[in-house]
Amino acid sequence: MFQNRKEGFALALPAALFIGILFLLPVGILLSEAFQLDGGWSLQGYIDFISKPLNQTVFLRTLKLGFLVAAVSAVIGYASAFCIVNLDPKSRGRIFGMVVLPLMISPVARTYAWIVILGRTGIVNDAIIGLGLSDTPIRILFTETAVFLGLLQLFLPLMIISLVSSMENLPRDAISAARVLGANWLQVFTKIILPLTKEGLVMGGTLVFTGSLTAYITPAILGGAKVLMLETLLYQKVSVSNDYVSASIIATILIAMCFGTNLLLKRIATARE
């Protein structure tokens, strides 16, 4: 009854056409624009773009923050995921729900909270002045630290979820067995937990890293014009200077970085020891 290939194709086609025409086509044209200069194909746009110090700074900062957020979320993620997996089923569901919850809430709301915390009259500055550590409020908002914290809070749940689901398949006895054989916790982690949860780490790492690279709201609200990242730079190029070519170039770089990360980390995950 389901041998009619045309019938099946016809059912799947509208979705593919919708995305193909209204989504991929415009994006494709936009990307191809980055390779065109004076009517011909050229990489000159990229060379010009990369040669500007500001662009280099933004590019490196984006990479650095993405990497830092991924690394720190991996550390916190492992600790939290390990604790969650070892809870009894009831509190495990509850805690897991609380970890997932922030993902359902508007990133604007999630980022906005950090203004209250890190601003000149925020909680942190109140504490610093109250403790006599400084007479005047120190600037935390609009620094890389603020952006880092915002991104970490935004993407940490993704890392925890990935690690929890890969740890659920971890044979409980393996850890006990290693402990009995005299391994310390560091050895248990590097020799047993890490190899067995590699896939979860890679999956979480990809989500967090590419998420951080392409986040807009967090750098826009917490970094402002002082801490530009590629996304905010792209927005600036279009809205302030109407520079569509630079915008296309940044777009290409972003997409290349996302695809590159996806491929690279997938290869690492499937590589043999």
Add this chain to the structure above:
Amino acid sequence: MTEKWTSRLILGLTLIFLIGPFLIIIIAGLSAGQSLAFPPDGISLKWYLKVFEIESFRDSFILSMALAIFGTLIALALGVPAAYALNRYEIPYAETIKTIVAAPIIVPGIIVGLALLRYLVLPIGLTVTLALFFAHTALVLPYAVRVVSSSMTNLRSDMEEAAVLLGCTRLSAFFKVVLPNIKGGVLAAFILGFVTSFNQVPVSLFLSGPGVRTLPIDMLAYMEITYDPSVAALSALLAFLSVGIVFLAEKFLGFSRYV
């Protein structure tokens, strides 16, 4: 014993980091003063009430709601048949179709918004609202296909054949036998799509025009003018809305099974 306390400490700190900020904005929105501060200068509901009086918030709320509801409905109308076909049939170019349908997850939203602005709105004269609608639908479509697919994998095709042999047409077999058994997945896809669309920012960044702004973009614009507690109050209200919907979905549907 120490292990148990270490575990509690780690989880406690993580949850404070993840959820604490929301508690702070909920309280900051309760301020009686004029500026955003924590702890607030006195307690009042005036900012929570003021949110409803700001006209642009009201308009953008309606736009965001409409985009989220209709965009997700259209995404389901396109996505359910696609998920069905990909599960049931050996169709030509299945992998290509899967890749195309998954693309909106990978392409950064800001690029999509820019591309639609440049090649659909500016040259062809498509209205910004329609462009927003297309973008949000495309954005939700991959989730619709994925969630509905996963609820369909356990459904055997011989059930439909049985229905046909009992007199159903193919179409009525789908509605009488398939749909009732995947309705949980379809509803879960709707909720996930709704929340994704409603909270979406980067796609909508460039797609705004006079009087046409989604709510998150409107909030960003408002924040550029003033840091008064109304945005905190609105953020808190939106958080309650999302959490409420997801909570109800989990309670009545077991939402997390499908996602």
Add this chain to the structure above:
Amino acid sequence: MSSPYILLKDLTLAYGDMVAVPKLNFSCDKGELIALLGPSGCGKTTTMRSIAGLLAPQSGQIYIDGKDVTNVPANKREIGLMFQSYALFPHLSGFENVAFGLRIKKLPEAEIVEKTNKGLDTVGLLHLANRKPSEMSGGQQQRLALARSMVMEPKVLLLDEPLSNLDARLRLEMRAELQRVQRETGITMIFVTHDQSEALALADRIVLMKDGLIEQIGTPDELYNKPTSVFAADFLGFENIFEVSNNVIIGDAGKMSLDFKSESGHLAWRPSGVKIGQGKYKAVVKSVAFAGERREYVLDAEIGVIMADVSAQKKSYKIGESLAFDLPKSEAHFIEQAS
């Protein structure tokens, strides 16, 4: 001469370019219970699906009750099919599962209730009418599936491996149930199975299939005692089959001269037909298994492996022991087919 109730004429069935069943011809009378028997991949399920209308034939015709139904869609063919997995509707109660087809027919509510209850009663499930299929046992689910097909009063009831999902005791029960339903309603049934004992026990006639072709059609008696091909003999339990030429039997490992006259072709013995302890042939016991009443031997003989099974009352042999055996003429079944 009355025309047959079901007639398959030059039926060719294919999946894409792969022909599963080439030019099948078969007919049966009203009220017959037919078994389509064969190993997996022989085309029996494909044939059944095309009778149901779930698979359009590449060429050929299907006639039911004198009418060409080849182009009648499955939902208008009035044929019942009991799926191997039962294919019950998990979101509906037992009652609604059985009533499903009647509702599609838009019968009056009172008639639906009456027919459904009667159908449930016939299979002894009336007390479980409000349960969902998931709350029923395997045997109950199968009887529910049977009732769901039967209330539609189909012209033909097709059954896909009807006994394979049941344990030994339920299998006997279901077999009796199917025979009772068939006797009481006089419905024409065609069932698919890979299990020769099921086919022998249930069917009026057996259609043995191999590689999409009919190998032999006959009553259980005919198939069991007079298989016409090496394949049929092998499938029906003649485990010792040898080529015969000039009164010499030729096995995988060697040749032995036959002590009776035979035409050239094949000779076959069931394991129970092999005599052990006396005879002109020698063999070594390769393995022996005790099976209650009988003892099953695998013997290593000059011509190759011989399967023998003898009463457990008789003298037993150990692995490695030498013994004499015989392939008696009285137990030999001759097959004309050459190699």
